[in-house]
Amino acid sequence: MRVRTILIAVVSAAVALAAASWLWPNEERVVRHRLDDLAAALSVPAAEPDIARVTRLAQLRQFLSPAVVVRTSTQEIASRDAVLGAASQLRAGGAVTVSFVDVQVTLHADRLTADVYLDVKITGLDTRSGEPTVDAREARLMMAKENDTWVVTSAETQETLQRP
C-alpha cells in the first residue's frame, strides 16, 4: 500500500511538472532548444548536395536577426544577408558537426533578451589526412525574442588564450 501511494505521488508530480512546463514554457529552455537547432543548421552533412545546402542556409536565416552582427578576432560582419553570404562562401571538405557546449543563458528582466555564453565545438575530418579534427572557441551571443521567436542579434568569438 505504501509503495503504491509513493508511486502514485511520483507519477502525479511528474505529470503536473510536464503539464506546467507545457503550459508555461521556461524561456531559458526555449533558448537552449533554439541553440540546439541553430547548431544543427550550422552542421554540414557528408556529401551535402547543393539543394540541401541552399535549404540549410535558408533555415539558418530563421535564427538570425536582420541586423545581426558577427565579430571574430579578424573580421566583423553586419546584417543577416552579409552573414548568410559569408556562410555560403564556406565550403566544408566533408561533414562538419557543430555543437554548443557549456551553454550559460542569462535572461534579462524583460524576458525578451538574453545573453548566452558558450563554447562552439566543431568536429570534422581533415581533408588531406582524413584524421578527425576538433576545434573549439568561446563565444558570447546576444539573443532577442522577435515575433515570438528567439534570434541571434550579435555573436562574438573570444580568445581564451591571449596572444601577445
Added chain:
Amino acid sequence: MSLLFGTNRRVTLIRAGVLAAAAALLFGFVLLPVRLQGISMLPTYQDGAFNFANRLAYLWSSPSRGDVVAIRMAGPRVLYVKRVVGLPGEHVEITMGVVTIDGQPLIEPTVHARAPWNVPGVTLGTDEYFVVGDNRAMPAQNHDFGRVKRDRILGRMLF
C-alpha cells in the same frame, strides 16, 4: 545472487549508492576526466590520450613553471591542456622558437623540436600565466598559446 548482493541486500545497496555518489563527486568535481584531442602537446601527450585534471592541485598553491594545466573555456567540458612557461610579472618572449623569461632562455626538456616561432615580448599581469603546448615543431599559427588568467586554470594534469 549472493555474490552480487552479499548477505544483506539492503547494506549492499546502500554501499553501492555511497560508492556511486563518491565516484560522481570525485570525477565531477575533483578529478575531471580529460580526453586530449589534437597534437599541440606532442610528444608529452598523444592525440586521444586519457588523463585527469586535478582540481585540488592549486587549492593551496599556485601553478608553477613546467606544470601541465587544464584551462577552461566557457565551462569545464571543453578544456585547453597546456604547459605553464611564464609566471605572473615575468616578461615572456619567443625568439626563433626559444622561450625567454626576463631575457634568459628557458630550458625545456619536454620540447624536442622547434619551428622558428617569433612572438613579441609581453609582461604578464599579477594574475596571468603564459601557457604553450610542447609541440613547437608545428606552425605557430596552428597552435593556441598565450596569456591566461589564473581563474581559468582549473587544475594540474594528474600524470
